[in-house]
Structures are given as C-alpha cells and as structure tokens.
Amino acid sequence: MSLRVYNTLSGEKETFVPQVPGKAGMYVCGVTVYDYCHIGHARANVVFDIIYRYLRYAGYDVTYVRNYTDIDDKIINRANQEGVDYRVITERFIRAFDEDMERLGLAKPTVEPKATEHIDGIIAIIERLIAKGHAYESDGDVYFAVETFPEYLKLSKRNLEEMQAGARVEVGDRKRNPMDFALWKGSKPGEPWWEAPWGKGRPGWHIECSAMSMRFLGETFDIHGGGKDLVFPHHENEIAQSEAANGCRFVRYWLHNGFVNINAEKMSKSLGNFFTIREVLERFDPETLRFFILSAHYRSPIDFSDQNLDEARAGLERIYACLAAIDAVLAGTAVTGELPTGFSPASAGHELKEKAELFKDRFRDAMDDDFNSAQALGAVFETVRVANRFLAEAREMDASARALLARVRELIAEVGGVLGLFGSSPKAWLDGINAAGAGRMDISPEEIERLIVERNEARKARDFRRGDEIRDMLLEKGIQLLDSAQGTTWKAK
RNA sequence: GGCGGCGUAGCCAAGUGGUAAGGCAGAGGUCUGCAAAACCUUUAUUCAGCGGUUCAAAUCCGCUCGCCGCCUCCA
Numbered sequence: 001m002s003l004r005v006y007n008t009l010s011g012e013k014e015t016f017v018p019q020v021p022g023k024a025g026m027y028v029c030g031v032t033v034y035d036y037c038h039i040g041h042a043r044a045n046v047v048f049d050i051i052y053r054y055l056r057y058a059g060y061d062v063t064y065v066r067n068y069t070d071i072d073d074k075i076i077n078r079a080n081q082e083g084v085d086y087r088v089i090t091e092r093f094i095r096a097f098d099e100d101m102e103r104l105g106l107a108k109p110t111v112e113p114k115a116t117e118h119i120d121g122i123i124a125i126i127e128r129l130i131a132k133g134h135a136y137e138s139d140g141d142v143y144f145a146v147e148t149f150p151e152y153l154k155l156s157k158r159n160l161e162e163m164q165a166g167a168r169v170e171v172g173d174r175k176r177n178p179m180d181f182a183l184w185k186g187s188k189p190g191e192p193w194w195e196a197p198w199g200k201g202r203p204g205w206h207i208e209c210s211a212m213s214m215r216f217l218g219e220t221f222d223i224h225g226g227g228k229d230l231v232f233p234h235h236e237n238e239i240a241q242s243e244a245a246n247g248c249r250f251v252r253y254w255l256h257n258g259f260v261n262i263n264a265e266k267m268s269k270s271l272g273n274f275f276t277i278r279e280v281l282e283r284f285d286p287e288t289l290r291f292f293i294l295s296a297h298y299r300s301p302i303d304f305s306d307q308n309l310d311e312a313r314a315g316l317e318r319i320y321a322c323l324a325a326i327d328a329v330l331a332g333t334a335v336t337g338e339l340p341t342g343f344s345p346a347s348a349g350h351e352l353k354e355k356a357e358l359f360k361d362r363f364r365d366a367m368d369d370d371f372n373s374a375q376a377l378g379a380v381f382e383t384v385r386v387a388n389r390f391l392a393e394a395r396e397m398d399a400s401a402r403a404l405l406a407r408v409r410e411l412i413a414e415v416g417g418v419l420g421l422f423g424s425s426p427k428a429w430l431d432g433i434n435a436a437g438a439g440r441m442d443i444s445p446e447e448i449e450r451l452i453v454e455r456n457e458a459r460k461a462r463d464f465r466r467g468d469e470i471r472d473m474l475l476e477k478g479i480q481l482l483d484s485a486q487g488t489t490w491k492a493k
Numbered sequence: 494g495g496c497g498g499c500g501u502a503g504c505c506a507a508g509u510g511g512u513a514a515g516g517c518a519g520a521g522g523u524c525u526g527c528a529a530a531a532c533c534u535u536u537a538u539u540c541a542g543c544g545g546u547u548c549a550a551a552u553c554c555g556c557u558c559g560c561c562g563c564c565u566c567c568a
Contacts, residue, residue, distance in 0.1 A: 011497090013509095029568080037568090044568035074566075156563075162495055163564065205566090227568030228498095234567090257568070258498095264560075269567060295516080296506065301499080301561075311505060311517045318516080321531085366507090375507050378515035385515095385532095392532045464526060471528080482530050491530085 003368045008254040024060040025221035027213040032069040033093035038274040040260045047257045047298040049106045057418045064109040065216045100277040103286045105420045115208035119194045122203045122211040134244040138174040140186025146179045149240045156232035206237040224251040258301045288313045294373040322384045324426035348390040437492020
C-alpha cells in the first residue's frame with residue numbers, strides 16, 4: 001500500500017507522489033518568537049515531526065524546513081513593552097522554543113531559517129510581484145492586489161465578494177481593496193528596518209514563508225504544513241504571492257493539524273485559556289504529552305485535560321512495564337534476532353510470533369493512511385497484550401522464547417523511533433514517573449524502602465496485622481506496593 | 494449570515510461500502526495470608542435522530558437536532 005495524505009486543497013485523501021521520485025520537500029510554518037510556546041504549538045510540531053520521521057522511514061530523502069518568524073508586530077510590541085531591542089526578545093524565545101522541542105523529543109529539521117536572514121529574497125519576490133502588476137506601493141507600504149490573482153481563496157474555499165462585504169474598514173487605509181494584504185510595511189520611528197526600494201521597512205507576515213520555502217525547496221515543493229488556523233489568511237496569501245510571482249504551482253499537498261481544546265473549546269491566546277509547554281511539563285512527563293498527542297489522529301481536535309493526560313500516562317506506563325519485563329528476561333543473554341519456530345499453535349508463543357510477523361505491516365498500513373498514529377498505537381497495544389500473556393505463561397525462557405521476545409522488543413523500538421516514543425530505558429522511565437509522583441508526596445523514597453523492609457520482616461514472622469498496617473499507611477500517602485516473586489517494589493499512585 | 498468540520502460504550506479513540514481496533518475506568522476469575530500489581534475473561538446487535546440508495550451503510554445521499562472551527566493575531 002502506498003502513502004495517502006489528506007490535502008486541504010482538494011479536500012480529499014490523495015496518493016502521495018513526490019515531485020522528484022525518492023525525495024520529499026516539506027515546509028512547516030514555525031513560530032513567531034514573541035512568547036513561550038503553548039501546547040497547541042507542541043501538537044503542531046509533534047505532528048509534523050512524526051510526518052517527517054515517517055517519510056524518512058518510508059525511504060524518502062526528506063528536506064524539512066521549519067522557520068522562525070523573528071520579525072513581526074507582536075515582537076516589536078513586546079520589545080517596546082520591555083524597552084529592549086527586538087532581538088533580545090527573539091533570541092530569548094528562539095532559545096525557549098529549542099529547549100521545549102528538545103524536551104518533547106523532536107528531530108531537528110534539515111534547515112531552520114529565520115525570516116530576518118532572508119530579507120533579500122523577500123525583496124526580490126516583492127519586486128517581481130510589482131513588476132508583474134500583482135502588487136503596488138502605497139505610501140512606503142507594499143500590498144498584494146488580491147483581485148489580480150483569480151485563484152485567490154482556493155485553499156480556504158471562500159468567496160472574495162462576501163469577504164469584502166464583511167471586511168473591517170481600517171482607519172487611514174492605504175489599500176485599494178480591503179482584502180489586499182501587506183508584503184512590506186514602512187517602518188515607524190524606533191522600529192527595526194531594512195533598506196528596500198520602497199524605503200526603510202520590514203516584511204509583512206506571510207511573505208517570509210514564500211521566500212524561505214522557495215530558497216530551500218524551490219518554486220514548487222511537496223508538502224506544506226501548519227495548524228488549521230493558518231489556512232486563512234496565512235497560507236492563502238502564501239499561495240497568492242508565490243504563484244503570482246513564479247507563475248507555477250506553489251505546493252502539491254497542504255496538510256493541516258487540528259486544534260488543542262480546553263474543555264471542548266479552542267485554546268488560544270485571545271481567549272487566554274492556554275497552557276505553555278513548560279507549565280504542562282512541570283506536571284507531566286514529556287513523553288506522556290507526546291503520547292497523548294499521538295493517541296488521536298492529527299486532524300481531529302484533542303481535548304486537553306488532566307484526566308486525559310493521566311490516561312495517556314497509564315497507557316504509556318503499560319507499554320513501558322511490558323518492555324521492562326522483556327528487558328529483565330533478556331538481560332545478559334545474547335540473542336540471535338532470528339524468529340524462532342516451534343511454538344505450538346495454541347500457545348501464547350505462537351500468537352506472539354504471529355503478531356511479530358504482522359506488526360510492521362500493520363504499522364505501515366496505519367501510517368500510510370494519512371499518518372494514523374492512533375491506529376498504529378493500537379497495534380502496539382495488541383502486541384503488548386500478547387507479549388504480557390507470553391511472559392505470564394512461559395515456564396522457562398529458553399533460547400527460542402528469548403529470541404522471540406528480542407524480536408518483539410526490536411520491533412517496538414523500531415516503530416518507537418518513528419513515533420518518537422519508547423526511546424527511554426523502560427526501567428529508568430518507570431522509575432522517573434515514580435520519583436515524580438513521590439516528589440508530590442510527603443515521604444521520601446528512603447523512608448518507603450525502610451518501611452518495605454519492615455513490612456517484609458513482619459510478614460515473614462506472619463505478623464500480617466503489622467504488615468498490612470504499613471501497606472495501608474503507605475497507600476494513604478499515595479504509595480502503592482507491588483509484591484512479586486522478585487521482591488517488593490512500589491509506585492506512586 | 495457565509496464556508497468547513499464533528500457527533501462511535503461511563504470516558505478517550507480508530508474504523509469512510511462487506512458486517513464495530515485499541516486504551517482508561519468497571520465486573521468476574523487466576524495469583525495472594527488478605528490485598529494491590531500482572532495475566533485471563535467480559536463490557537456497543539450497534540455508530541446523534543429520521544428517511545433514501547444498495548445484495549450489503551457507522552461509512553454514500555437528503556433532512557432534522559446538537560457541538561465546534563474559520564471568516565480578526567493565532568499551531
């Protein structure tokens with residue numbers, strides 16, 4: 001089966017056929033660096049991270065461009081508020097963005113250009129647009145004339161007349177048509193500026209993405225991504241500028257991710273109901289957040305809540321617990337990696353072997369279907385269930401049993417590499433979750449260990465009253481004891 | 494008002510023509526001194542409602558109801 005992607009432009013799933021066989025060019029609108037990123041940014045970036053990883057996994061040579069928009073009204077406003085140069089702001093939030101993405105385990109894009117490094121390219125496009133009659137200068141500003149581009153609004157499927165009717169009239173407008181948008185803005189005193197044929201100024205929003213994508217991916221490229229909210233006006237305007245300037249198709253496949261909701265309402269800056277990535281990571285492990293994001297299809301809305309994050313953590317914990325159990329069996333033994341034969345048809349070994357053989361196909365089928373990570377995770381869970389059963393059933397772990405488990409372990413690591421999950425040492429991850437949980441309790445891990453020893457001594461002496469007393473006391477503090485043949489461990493509830 | 498999307502079990506969530514993945518929570522069982530954890534079994538004759546097309550519909554079409562998004566900065 002081949003990769004199919006949902007193209008916003010056509011409104012349908014299409015078979016992905018790259019412009020150049022074996023290669024894929026992908027541009028994703030990055031952030032405007034004037035504030036800390038919220039979990040909506042986390043979602044967009046995680047989603048396109050797995051799209052990038054999966055394209056590579058599927059064998060494409062991918063050029064992935066993700067920009068920083070480092071000049072913009074909001075940046076200037078913030079700089080003015082703080083009384084600092086705009087670059088102080090952009091440098092601070094570029095660093096913050098990089099830290100956040102690193103913690104979320106994102107792969108580095110091929111290029112991460114900044115708008116301010118491409119002013120020449122921006123000016124060149126604007127000059128071409130003016131020369132072709134698609135743009136006009138007006139009192140130091142330059143605007144794109146939407147009426148000169150008949151296909152305007154083809155992405156968002158709107159109607160120009162109706163939008164004009166509803167457009168807001170701006171005071172002292174320099175536009176010929178209220179729907180025209182700025183390519184270049186003349187600078188006011190005290191604002192950052194660059195020299196241009198129309199005087200000192202700075203680029204408008206939208207034009208930087210046209211310039212940077214063209215620079216690194218060419219006039220036509222395969223995939224352009226971003227959040228749903230960028231469809232209009234940002235991407236619509238990018239199409240107008242780029243196609244009017246170059247006279248050819250701009251993007252082949254438009255991909256847009258759905259929103260993060262809070263209590264079923266869109267999370268946004270203007271509503272003030274947003275959480276920054278940093279705030280969330282104070283309470284939840286980064287991989288849990290990533291797992292939560294990937295547990296739904298990228299185009300669906302997801303509802304962010306403590307309960308949903310707790311459920312995601314429980315699910316991820318189940319997978320890691322299984323991996324830890326496999327690792328414990330495999331510890332210190334060399335395995336061949338060959339799939340063994342000889343499991344009787346009714347046994348868990350036979351079933352697990354079957355799951356292992358079909359696993360990669362199921363994963364690829366899911367991801368080929370418009371990057372359906374939720375379905376892919378379903379396949380992982382099924383494998384985990386059967387592996388757990390195998391671990392519980394098997395009397396002794398002979399060479400073929402270990403080889404089978406090693407194969408399962410390898411497969412989960414392989415798809416984990418594509419999803420950016422399961423990359424931690426299972427034991428370390430589980431310990432980390434415990435430690436984080438225990439950090440919120442008023443009891444130290446040492447104290448817990450001491451009480452476990454005391455309880456086990458009491459139990460050995462068949463003093464179950466004392467033993468249960470300790471167990472109940474710890475449970476009250478949120479510490480769950482786990483008894484097994486190997487001894488007693490604990491976890492934070 | 495215009496355009497677009499969504500409505501699947503108590504909750505989260507796949508499934509877009511062939512007879513409902515998976516997770517969480519719940520119930521019963523195995524294990525246990527009793528528990529917890531783990532494992533096993535189980536939990537939607539049915540996909541918001543009504544009508545239509547079809548041998549066959551959660552999936553396609555129409556209508557109704559409900560929710561949401563974009564139309565203004567936004568991932």
